[in-house]
Amino acid sequence: MPLLRSNTADKFIVDRRKPHRNSDVARAVRKTRDRLSQQAGSLDFDRELLKLHARAMVVSAVAIPLLVLAVAAIGRLAGLDNQIAIWALSTLLCYTIVAFMARRVERTEAAELDPVQTRRDFLIGHFLCGLGWAWFAWISCDTCQIDQFHVAKAMVLLIAMATTAVMASSLGGALFATFAIPVAIYVYTVVRLWTPIEATMAALLIAALPFFGYVARHLNRASLMLLSFRSEKDALIAELETAKSMSDEARRRAEDANLAKSRFLASMSHELRTPLNAILGFSEVMANEVLGPMSNPTYRDYAHDVHESGQHLLDLINEILDLSRIEAGRYQLNEEPVVLPTIVEDCCHMMELRARNKDIRVFQEFEETLPRLFADERAVRQITLNLLSNSIKFTPSGGEVRVRVGWTAGGGQYISIKDNGPGIPEEEIPVVLSAFGQGSIAIKSAEQGTGLGLPIVQGLLAMHGGEFELHSKLREGTEAIAIFPLSRVMEELPALPTKTVAVRGRR
Structure with a gap:
């Protein structure tokens, strides 16, 4: 018969056919981080600075052209010849070229920019604009109607320098490339006049150039800081994307593993229980000599051992299945009104023989008139039996176990089982509360368990909205408390008055 392979994805703990996003996201994150999370002076960082400069030039492209047009209009009104109009057109052409260059750089991807060439092109463009301002500084007007013409030129140059600095x-270097020559030309034109006012304006322009350069450097540092902050922000976003991708992948694998585990346990439970029932049945028949006496008593002892081992294995399978159903959220509660003291008392009777064989006394302390609890009776019995079994298992011979049922401070109900056994070290309490966890005393004990009793108790109590507490001190004993919340307690219905009952009876 040919071997059939199932194509069902949930049969695998990790489905290798599904595309994994981790590698793609990691490459994208690495590319983004390499582009943005760089130090000043690197190619990527220089590209970002150039794009920032291009964006600033595009946004403020009309600022200096408006100044040029205003100066040209005022000059014509003041009596300057056509030279001022030709200067204005040539200067506007230079700034238009720089604006188109900035627009092209802004629309180009950062990775495609050549930072050295782009920087050189920008500096050349600003230098050409500076030649226009040098021409303006050279212009003279002996017949115009403007008093202190050279002072007015100096004021215009100062405004243009301040605007360019921003x-x-x-x-870096754009301000000096634009205004170094115009300032030199202005100083040269006023040297022959050298009146106090012209000398003052020349000194002011000479001092203004390094001052505005200092301002530009500080603004440049602010731009660098802005890019650094943006890089850190993008790096954090990249980290979050990576963590989210890893979390999604881990959750997917966990869901696949959980589904595979549930299917495996569901399919194996029947396969394991069927032969176990046969082993338990036949070993019990042999141990009790139902079909006749056995000539060799050793065989009878072996049959007892086989029966006990099979029973232990069956209990282990049942506990694993219960825990897996609880963890998968498939444990269905059959909720109904139950009387908590009655259930606990029945469980104590079931464990009485086992306690008597170890010479352990079980004391019961139940509060009276406890109202009913809305809970799953089977789950409550399982909680009580698991806690009682643990207490009797680890209590030494001649010890005692106290079982109490009563009210909690919050109005709920509790089951407390306390023994005077060896106790649990404080650092081992989280271990014994985990699945398959056992303390050092349990490992040394002859009656080792599966380590699933307390996790099952916690899961069943959580499904009821309750809590589980475990208090223990070494060489003093252990107390396990199962708490059911107030919402599970059913209110007592008030008794009907006698007259009302009689009237209803006559109807």
């Missing part, structure tokens, strides 16, 4: 702060 606009071109992201491009």
Whole structure:
């Protein structure tokens, strides 16, 4: 018969056919981080600064052209010849070229930019604009109607320098490339006059150039800081994307593993229980000599051992299945009104023989008139039997176990089982509360368990909205408390008055 392979994805703990996003996301994150999370002076960082400069030039492209047009209009009104109009057109052409260059750089991907060439092109463009301002500084007007013409030119140059310092702060050297020659030309034109006012304006322009350069450097540092902050922000976003991708992948694998585990346990439970029932049945028949006496008593002892081992294995399978159903959320509660003291008392009777064989006394302390509890009776019995079994298992011969049922401070009900056994070290309590966890005393004990009793208790109590507490001190004993919340307690219905009952009876 040919071997059939199932294509069902949930049969695998990890489905290898599904595309994994981790590698793609990791590459994208690495690319983004390499582009943005760089130090100043690197190619990627220089590209970002150039794009920042291009964006600033595009946004403020009309600022200096408006100044040029205003100066040209005032000059014509003051009586300057056509030279001022030709200067204005040539200067506007230079700034238009720089604006188109900035627009092209802004639309280009950062990775495609050549930072050295782009920086050189920008500096050349600003230098050409500076030649226009040098021409303006050279212009003279002996017959115009403007008093202190050279002072007015100096004021215009100062305004243009301040505007350029702000606009071109992201491009180091742009201010000096634009206004070094105009300032020199202005100083040369006023040397022959050298009146106090012209000398003052020349000194002011000479001092203004390094001052505005200092301002531009500080603005450049602010731009660098802005890029650094943006890089850190993008790096954090990249980290979050990576963590989210890893979390999604881990959750998917966990869901696949949980589904595979549930299917495996569901399919194996029947396969394991069927032969176990046969082993338990036949070993019990042999141990009790139902079909006749056995000539060799050793065989009878072996049959007892086989029966006990099979029973232990069956209990282990049942506990694993219960725990898996609780963890998968498939444990269905059959909720109904139950009387908690009655259930606990029945469980104590079931464990009485086992306690008597170890010479352990079980004391019962139940509060009276406890109202009914809305809970799953089978789950409550399982909680009580698991806690009682643990207490009797680890209590030494001649010890005692106290079982109490009563009210909690919050109005709920509790089951407390306390023994005077060896106790549990404080650092081992989280271990014994975990699945398959056992303390050092349990490992040394002859009656080792599966380590699933307390996790099952916690899961069943959580499904009821309750809590589980475990208090223990070494060589003093252990107390396990199962708490059911107030919402599970059913109110007592008030008794009907006698007259009302009689009237209803006559109807």
